[in-house]
Amino acid sequence: MATETQESTAAPEAKSAGLPQFDFQWWPGQIVWFLIMFLVVLLFVRLFAAPRVGGTIDARDEKISGDIADARRLKDEAEAQATAAAAETAQARAAAQRVAAEARAKAQAEVAARLAEEEATLAEKGAVAEARITKARDAAMANVAGIASDTAGIIVSKLTGKAATTAELTAARG
């Protein structure tokens, strides 16, 4: 057992007295094999992996930026449409207000005209009525003088026992 341990520890020391990496008998084979392996991987990466992976990444970036540009364009379009719609609404509202104002003015004018007409009619009727009242009053007043003369004659005849003359009554009425 002791010899075994001794052998295994002594063996590498005897070989190169240090790192196995400096055992140059393995260098040429390793270098050539490594170059072959590297070249194979390089060709694979150059012809397949890099264009495939890089192309996919570029395609994705293009798709994303394209989609964002589309979205931005659509948003701009929608905003333009919204602005146009707002302008149209404002125009329509203004038109509606104008129509409403016109209709109101017309209605007011009509009302005023009819009011004036009614007033005129009323004034005419009032004038007629007044004239009739004046006439009736005059008539009544005339009757009152007669009644007063008659009453005075009756009173005089009752008091004095003799009838007063018309001339006397008229003079008394003053």
Added chain:
Amino acid sequence: MAQQPAIEPMHQFLIHKIIQGPVFHVGGLAVDMSITNSVASMIAGAVILIAFFALTARREIVPNRGQALAESLYNIVDRVLVGPIIGHGGKPYVPYIFTLFLVILVLNLMSVVLAVGNVAGFDLTFAVTSQLAVTATLAVLTFFSVFILGFVKHGPRFLGLFWVSGMGIFGGIAMVLIEMISYFVRPLTLALRLFGNMLGGHVVMSLFGSFVVALAIVGLSGGLATLALIPSILSFAMIVGLTGLELVVAILQAFVFAALATVYLNEVVNFGHGH
């Protein structure tokens, strides 16, 4: 006395053949193409990467989890590194940086994650990126690809990279030397940074793993030695924590390597713009 396993933290880096392959002799250099444990891990890494992207690289606008992971990995290279550092001119180099990142990432992660298999006695893991041969290959390949690209794109003018203006003739020549040293030391730092990080982490984890077993064996022999179970358990807790740390290091080192490669590439692509 119970049998003591030897504490050999370097044992995990030993290379051994699995399948004997042909040996080519190139100018006195023997290139042994055998499938070793290191080569098997590299091939497994490549298979994992290819299978992962074959399964997850779908063209869906709304990704599922796998696709989201694949795209996140790609975005780390494309939108975190190459985009901000190099700019639009860096697009053609994304596949290379992405490959660097993926290869280092998968090999690093395999060396940490598959180490769990060692608990059950399976020798699944081999830290390929803790082999200096591999990290040096990556560093030299990346550095000289970038350096040569500089001449291809800009011709001899690219040497102006080493010229610092506003220093006068003698100051300028002295600065050329310093600039050249600091430039050509880059592959060394690239190789050693990855190698050192992976090596260190694995050595420490292996050491604490050895402590768990060795101290537990001592502790189970009874008597006062039972106290040895306490450091054994503490060592196990350390391994749990270290595994989390090593996962972070594995991802971070892949990112750092890719980031530095991007920075070096930037000097070439935007040569004469930023200086």
